[in-house]
Amino acid sequence: MNCWPQKVRLLKKSTKKGALDIMFADWLFFTFAVIAVLGATGLVLFRHPLNGAMSFIVTLIALAGLYALLSAKLIFALQLIVYAGAIMSLIIIIIMFLNIQPEDLPHEETKWMYLIGGAIIVMPIGLFMVKMVRTLPNISTEIVGNNFGGVKEVGIQLYQNWLIPFEFIAILLLVPLVGAVVLAGKRGKNK
Amino acid sequence: MTNDIMLLMPLIIVGLGGIIVMIASAYEKFTIEVAAQSTAAILAIAFLTQLSNSISGNVAVFSETFNSILVVSTFSKAAGLIILASGIFTVLSSVAYFKENRFCTSEYYCLVLFAVTGMLMLTMSHELITAFIALEIMSLAVYVLVGYNRDNVISTEAVLKYLVLGAFAGAFLVMGVAFIFGATTSTNFAVIGQYIAANGFMQTPLLIGGSFFVLVALLFKAAAFPFHAWVTDVYDGAPIPVTGFMATALKTAIFAVFANFLVVDDGMHAGWITYLFYISIFTMFVGNLIAIGQQSLKRMLAASGIVHTGYLLIALVAISSQDFSGSVIAFYLAAYAAATLGIFAALSYLSGADEKRKTFDDFKGLAKVRPYSAAAISIFLLSMAGIPPTAGFMGKFYIITSAISAGHVALAVLGIVSSIISMWYYLRLIISMYFHEAEESFSDILPSRLAPTCTFVLVFCVFAISLYPLIV
Known part of the structure; x- marks a missing residue:
């Protein structure tokens, strides 16, 4: 590969x-x-x-x-x-x-x-x-x-060879988002 | 093809479950109790799915579409089971813990699910960039969980230390990946293995440097010497259930990817074996030294976690890349996870409001007031120390016999010596629970069912895991 x-x-x-x-x-x-x-x-x-x-x-x-x-x-x-x-x-x-x-x-x-x-x-x-x-x-x-290195070529690489890491970046971005809300957000009450 | 979907199902269930819990957290009706129950249910379903999968050999999941990035084996299945079970017990003991320490929001549980997603992916990934992404998903979720109690200064210090040092380790990993890619023009474990088989390991300095940086990052996350200094502070600052989660699930995921990376080829394993030999010895004895000096129970358990990392490194030294099954590592991880989760589940409901019971002395005379809890804790401690017939004994037995059969008798002997030294701090808690008069009545502990149930289920697990090899 x-x-x-x-x-x-x-x-x-x-x-x-x-x-x-x-x-x-x-x-x-x-x-x-x-x-x-x-x-x-x-x-x-x-x-x-x-x-x-x-x-x-x-x-x-x-x-x-x-x-x-x-x-x-x-x-x-x-x-x-x-x-x-x-x-x-x-x-x-x-x-x-x-x-x-x-x-x-x-x-x-x-x-x-x-x-x-x-x-x-x-x-x-x-x-x-x-x-x-x-x-x-x-x-x-x-x-x-x-x-080489154009949008189309990079896109083909990402979707053909690197599908799993590319998609899992989504969760990688989601986690700090939730984390920032939790750590820096308004101090809420317990529900 | 359908089988491939089933192999991925635990990962999909936990990942989707995390997103659903995250969205549901926005609603008022979704209380922390509901969040905890649904999270435990999601993890339980994933656990059963993982259990029902039958795997033979290394199976590349959707090898055409995913380019052989995710590989499932019996080892990754066992590691996944340990991680999912750790997740369930963490969630259940969190419920009791958050009755006394009221800083929980429902996002806590979605972060646990995301962390488990990252860990499951880490056990399956046979590709370095994917491993890095999975490692970061796991680490970022755990950073936030460590610092969840924002009113606690120690907790804030812990999260800052862990975040900065963890990011440092992540940077090392990326650098190592870049070097390995430079040497082999691929980041896939299979291709790296082929390259080493064809060109040799020692002949490629770029590969030596690359794998050195990758090992630094993994040793840091596994808390091995000389990257162990953060452990006591971070474990001490984290909420008790999170400490248990880090000590078990995180370590399992790291050792899964560590073993997979080391066995890409004989050359890789042989190249690092001498260094791992010394690192495992230092890890065991430095961990013991730190643990003996501790007064706080959480810090002692953190330091004993370093010692257990040392034993697992012995197992890594002893593996062979031919017909690698990882059964010794998985068994030890399961045995260690059962005992550690058990003791942290017990501490979750025994430590009281704001974790006020911290030191050995605070648990004096527990056996008189709460005999069953004290007995359970004693069993967990004996299992960690490696007394038969507990799971810890069998785990250590397998590791030491595997070290001897691989020709590392010195390592086996030192493992036994370290195990004897570790009795000192494990027995200390038992002595303070059983042979001292109670100084307090432990009456402020709120009645809860989940955490004690967890504790006793785990007592059963400690014996069941130890008997498992005899039955099967």
Whole structure:
């Protein structure tokens, strides 16, 4: 059951495009990757939640760029519209509603100590991940044909190969909905 | 084809039942008692349907339409039965619990049903993305159940801890899935198994890393060393029936998917066996150390849950991916579930308003006032400690013999040592119930029928499960 033929297609060496284009795509990849990581670092390190949220938007947009490099058209658009657009504006509105003042924020004097300690602890895993990534085959980033990543193609994948997980997402979304009503809703009486 | 529908029926019944209970909760007439009864009925119907299914070998349900994502076997059937039974007993003991602790709304029961849906799916899914979705359905429902009492600070702390750490574990799982997909170009267990058989496990670093992250997530959810620190706080903060539900149903679902994932191929199991060996030893002894130090009964049971995870890990070390049936794991889970649910059902009606009886000392002299309840609790504790003729003894017996026959004698011996150490904290409660004078009359306990009935049914189960292998 190989549901994702693009992997095979991506593995093919680029023959049509010139070396310059490939260089350019590589540069784009590294730029987006670095921006994504910087945004995520900012999310963790910024003191004020609003700065953190803005920094997170940077990450989401950079990820959209990475999806575009993989010819995933639909996911690219959804990432920009739904995640970087709709969801992040909701989060920012909520943070603004909370009206957080600098004095409301906790004092984190030991923050750097925890960060450095944590970094040392996860270092072996990080080194192992570098080793893993280096075993990956060379992949050229070129536009995959056959309207790959379009609405129709993604829809066919979802309904032909991924029916069960796709349908069960419905319950996955329902549970937090009920949970949010229960935990944050008005404190009702017992019936 | 019709058989496929029947195999899926328990999942469909519980899922639909959850949605119906959720919609019905909006109506005034749908009181919490009605909600509890209908939830128990839904779970009971699903249980009977699951029981009536006869399965031989691995059956991919609707393999054309669902792309072999859901696979049913006798192991998933047994795990499903344990989960559904845990759900029924949790719901019934909740009724008594919520008479004393009045923070229930009818949504509580629909969340239990959704959690069971996720767990049932987890036992069947032979595909990593589906497993992740099922795991999240289960976890999200359980997060809310843990924090259901919003007026309790400990409960709020518990839900926050569990939510943050659980999300962390979920992120690890997704990362692992991505790496495994990168290595094998599939997330289906069967295809991963074929890939390992063809290319070897140790030759693919991407696969090692991927399965490492998946194991981290599963070990976290199963509360194994070194990811056990959250357990005592979360179990302590959750309402008593929810604690029982987490300790039994959640653990069953996790171990079902854990075993299914490990046996995709010999290479996978062999690659992790050494690490699982040490993790199981540390889990047992660290759990014992934590349990010995506890004064609170709920925290002691949480820590003893860590120890039982250790025993189950022994069983995972000992399985072989050829003709895997999972019977040892399923049997131990059933035995452990019966005893744990029993003790939590008893605590649901004995702990009183706002769970005021918490520590060992609060139950002093219970045997004089409520001899039957004390006897039932003693039987559950003896079963957890592994004294014959209870189910716990048979469960441990099977695990230890399977470890010996797989050539892990050291592990078997350490399992027995850990079991002897665990007597210390199990017997402590029995001593405080039987050999101390009553300091209070336990007269504030509201009369209820359901929870005591549950308790005594479970006493019967403890003996029935232990006799089951002798009869069949």
